[in-house]
Amino acid sequence: MSKLSFTNKIVYFLNTVVAVLLLLSYILPFLPPKTFSILAVLNLGVSFLIILNVVFFIYWLIKFKRKFMLSLTVLLIGYFGFGSLYKFSSAKNIEDSGNFKVMNYNVRLFNLYEWLPGTDVDAKIIDLIKTESPDILSLQEYHSREDVNLSFFKYKYEKLSGKKIKSGQAIYSQFPIINSGSIEFPNTSNNAIYADVVKGNDTIRVYNIHLESMRINTQVESLKKENSERLFNRISNTFKMQQFQTELFLMHKKQCDYKMIICGDFNNTAFSYVYKTIKGDLNDTFIQAGSGFGRTYHFKFFPIRIDFIFADQAFNVNGFKTYDNYYSDHYPITTTLSLKK
Template sequence: MTPAFRKFTKRLFVVSNIITVLFFFLAALAAYVNPGQYWIIGVLGVGFIFFLTAVIAFLIVWLLVRSKWVWLSVAALVICWSQIYAVFGFHFLSKYEQEKQPGALRVLQWNVTSFDEVNKARKGGITYREEMMDYIAEQDADVLCFQEFFESSVPKYHDPNLAPIKNKLSYPYHYFVVDNAWWEGKLQFGVAIFSRYPIIDSSRKRFDTFTGRPGESLIKATLDVNGQRVNIYTVHLQSFLFRDKDYRNIEILKRPDDNKGKVVEAGKGILSKFRNAYKMRNVQADVVRNELDKSIYPAIITGDFNDVPNSYTYSTVRGDYQDAFVKKSSGLGRTFFFISPTLRIDYILADKRWEVVQYKRDLKPYSDHYPLVSDLILRESKPQ
């Protein structure tokens, strides 16, 4: 290698490193910048982990060649540490125990995708519904929080779910709100909370409609847990509303060399979905945060936020709450089955009056979201 070529290569590498760090900073800003105004920052935020990986790769290379440029990557990582900590779990030795500690409240969070009923026709009448019910029973949770919950009053075509969960799984208390309905209300979709403790109060905050679709909801159930009142919230925030065409566009973007001539159009379609969803979700996140701030009782919120940890949505809803995954798990914690292994978009968050005891994510293929389970204990009631 000639000196001139070596010099050119180093300069190219330095410039590439600087550009990567700049994009890394922009992606980190997604947690603080309202995507309703600067939606492209929100899009970059989705790629935060990829930019982080590139920054670490540059750091390793500079270390190997003993270059002072290593400090650029070090500085970037230090500056963005809070975002790295929100994205990545570092508790590699944590183990989940099936037996609950005395005083623990076990919460199961799951976007159940209508208990797979929407796939019934295409799968020849077969669904994962029974497997999902068996899984729920095995967890022995005290509280169940569901998004895309489905209830049917036409058992000839679709099985009902409220009665089996109440009677067979022994959850006598529930709060279910209908966000959307088909067949003159015979098929109902919404969010639901089931509890083995009495629900003494409940409320709903419905979001505005979006692209002609009924708005979804944030719901709250106030439980009497052995004489202590606690608030359980669950929410389904605005999705990107991807359809089959959009998933095909994503595949085109993943393999641009094989789809020349289609990339630009595919990119426009996906970016349009991002822009519209961000505009709605940032408003919804503000609504959720406002409701959480009103809670006078110890509070837990779960849900499908449809956004990554490095986002305005997550940082706004989380506020000063604890993320059960961050407290007790490791890795990236992907919760959405499709598109990318970096998509942790489902959460269990608790205010500081709770201690997070343990957390797990089970890689069950029954829904396009994985179920999450966490045990929490009120600090003031924890056995000494």
């Protein structure tokens, strides 16, 4: 440190803090939020911490200072332990006669309250779904109304709640649904539902999970107005609820012997305990076949991936796509799957 200027000493101190925080975040998927709720809040900033460490790495590299090793080491630990924030490889696009497409989309009530300007946002969402033509569609924050027409699907299961405005989740399918149901999460409007669909000679269990929301405004200006302690406590309590909801889901999932696909809005990142726990030995279809950041949530300053499609080992993951159509605060994702022969 003696060879560093006063300014660079400050920069290196900040670099050290950011590197340590990122290193701490790597152990978060292994720590139950009910026990370590304070640390769990770091989940939300992992993408930002990675980007900051890349900036520090480049800064020291340009300065020809060996201090770049600090951020480089922490970034490499994360890369080999958890994978990259950004997927540099090209997305898969494998043609197979058995391919079928699964889409997941938090549609934000089809813009019922006009969060986005324009009166045709709901129509654009429907047009997008119709154009992409998924065989299975998983929707969160779904609201059924006359001008939202998804009748081009042959089968559906929806679970709605609420007094004035009924909303919830839905699974639409071009394959027959022979069984369906709901996993009730207490004291919340969030929920998990499932549908058993028949494709050929196979029955596939499709789950649609919507874990507890942190209700964070996407605009940083709004976050500044909220008391930091209250915001921190709210996020901590949300993570505890997400863990409880995950435990309820896993108890239900354990009783199913069918081939399985799990879709949903987890309201948490791929560096979280709930992600690691729900994923288990399933394949994250973005990691298998996607590219880029895989951003699924509209946040102004850095990419956040909180919507997922998992598939078990019975499926080949032949494609994945993240869309940039801004019709909700979430972006839709699709994966192309085929059953292994």
